[in-house]
Amino acid sequence: MRYLIRRTLHAVFLLLGVSLLTFLFSALTPGNYFDEMRLNPQISPETVAALRAQYQLDRPLPVRYARWLNAAVHGQLGFSFAYNSPVAPLLWIRARNTLFLTVTATLLAWLLALPLGVWSAARFGRLPDRVISWTTASLLVIPDLVLALGLLILAVRTGWFPTGGLLSVGFDELSALQKLGDLARHMALPVVALVLATLPMLVRHVRASVAEVLDAPFLRAALGHGIPYPKLLYRYALRAAANPLLSLFGFSIGTLLSGSLLVEVVMSWPGLGPLLLESILARDLYVVIGGVLLSMIFLVGGNLFADFLLYWADPRIRTAASAK
């Protein structure tokens, strides 16, 4: 128990540190949102100065950070200059859209990777395993960008899938089932792109961990006791190989918000990625900080989740933790 509390406290401190650094870097980068405006001859410098004062961009850095932190703890993440709206609602919507994609893609990828990896490890070195190894290696070599573009081309050429966006025009007039179908059709290609990008690495990891365990003495002992083969593979081998895979799963959770930026931009999916990209280019300070912080929460949370999972799954970690 104390181990878990300590890990959670570490996570909180980590988040504080990250928020400080992000704030610092963003605020210290040359230029701000209003620089563009200053270049515009139609807007007077006094207006720019007034706007800056309104958004408190002229206050000293520590003061700004403190005010921001105070607000953040209460759920107010600042104000977006570009969208002229509070940051928080903006982020939530975009994050929700991203999560639609990434949660689906992550679940699919893991559900596929586990049996493929186990199956491959059980036939280590033989033809089926070599085919899978070769396929995953090839997929790993192809950049995500190329995969995404390739799928986009497929959509354009065949017309089976929409080429971008979240929903079709006229979405509101559809029935509930049709709405679901519409969403699914829009999600299909980005999800496929994400799965193709993450599946190969997962399969290789599962395969490697399970193959290592299959050579272990306790597995041969279990075979000697007549444990049926499927049970041997899943209940004994996969379970013993779980530790590195649980850490990897935590990492998968961690990148739920940050891993899909490229795919979202290419496929015009209105998620967190494109928003962050725009905001960085436009120097929309609070959106950038808010977006980075949200991604960080997921990353740190994902790792923490992995720690919890490991603690729950491996009795040796529980024993070692309580001995400290």
Next chain:
Amino acid sequence: MVQTMTSLLEVENLRVSYSARTGEVCPALSGVDFDLGYGEILGVLGESGSGKSTLAAALLRLLPAGGKIQQGSILFEGRNLLRASPQELRKIRGGRIGLISQEPSCSLHPTLPAGQQVSDVLAAHENLDRRALRQKTGHLLASVFPGDSERISRSYPHELSGGQRQRVLIAQAIACAPSLVVADEPTASLDPTTQQEILQLFRTLRQKLGLAMILITHNPALLAGLADRILVLYAGRIAEIGPSAQVLYSPQHPYTAALLRCLPSHLAEPPSTRKARLHVIQGEAPDLSWHGNGCQFEPRCTERMEVCKRDEPPAAAVSELHEVSCFKFAG
């Protein structure tokens, strides 16, 4: 061939070899023949490289990668194990033949509780509902643990001592009341006191369950008072096989005699022989990749003859149940 009345296990001309990745083939067992009767305890005495662990693995067809049974037959309860289908084999492993693997610290699953691992063996062979499974597991653990079996059942292997882990392995091996248990170095990493307890447990189990056992070890002293017959393995061949009293106290094969002479026995002898040089078997352990024709022990034998270099010694009967593979007794 030495025959016993009714044979539970008949091994005939078993030849096993390993092929390394380089293609080199190493014979691990080169023609092993023996019988085992119901309820009999056979001690297999052999040092590293003798093929004793290969024998245990081969009986259950559990050879590691690269291992292959080249020839021979293993008749268990009348069935040839080498021709059994995978399904039949799975039922026999754990169901009719129990295996106690080497190294208890590595032979148990690290993240499953001990009781679960015993239950799994039961579940693999018997059709029991959850309650019956739990009850039977409880009984099994109570029969091998002198006390506190409840706590042991919930414990994980890393929380148990070496002796406790060994007992869990034993519980797994006897779970489905097999007729034969193969124990590979069951007391190797244990304290003397724990060793004695485990050996006593084997005696009790044999009495209560009528188990036949193949007890594999490199320490002859463990077999005294426990094994009915002893089989001495050297370089993949049987050097000597016979009643344990005869093999231990009047060994006929030069290797067996030399091996037994190596042991310090100062707990019984007078103290003046302390710190004296022990007898050793000169030379090094046999090189298994050597494919020559003669007796494998010949380079190290103090009684070697010309013929020993040329031909493999045949098995000769020294007395009714005692056989030795040595030219001293041939012809």
Next chain:
Amino acid sequence: MQPLLKVENLVKHYGAGRSARSKDKLAALDGVSLSVLPKTTTALVGESGSGKSTLALCIACLEHPTSGSISFEGIDLASLDENQLRLLRPQIQLVFQDPASSLNPRWTALEIVSEPFFVQRRYSKPDRAVRALRLLDRVAISRKMAARSACELSGGQKQRLAIARALALEPKLIILDEALSALDCSVQAQISNLLLELQASLGLTYLFITHDFGMAAHLADQIAVMDRGRVVESGSAENVLYSPNHEATRALLAATPRFSEPPAELVHA
């Protein structure tokens, strides 16, 4: 004769938990006193958990005792600073139970034996090679074996290599921690003979830690029996073996497997 090694009231606690109260701590050593005379073999016999390995580590300065003193050649080890200790370390060497894990499997035998020279920065390069080969000769490892990597050697050869490495810095005391326990019987006999021969020719002192009374009985001049962190009985080998006083000694003697007395039926056959 002044003892080479004198341990007095050694106590070693391992904390069980960060804020452990004193009664929660595990006392691995609970007041151990021991004397080892030079050029003799003292066997330390006990079951696992009796503290023998902890004692070995403390004597070899690989662990710091909680209290008590260890004197080597009259010098209290606790009074030495890091530099002085480093100069003393070559005098006390360890040979472990599992040669496979105490030898780097990728190095050749020659490299393993030369390692102590590098660590202690002794001798010139050609000198090191000569000395290393001589050491390997001493333990009967052939030149051909010397070029092989450690993973290719047999158990007995590995243990002989470990002994050669221990001899490299010309120690006075060698602690053998269950060094023979993992070996086959015939190999144990070979190594046992080697140890006796080395003791006679080099004047070595051995602290032989084991749970096997049989080997202890063969090799030792003095025997000390440990139980639960204490030395419960010690004395000459004859006294301990043939007239044991403590219950733990008797239990261990009874448990040692032996078969030198043939059963009655065979004697009359």
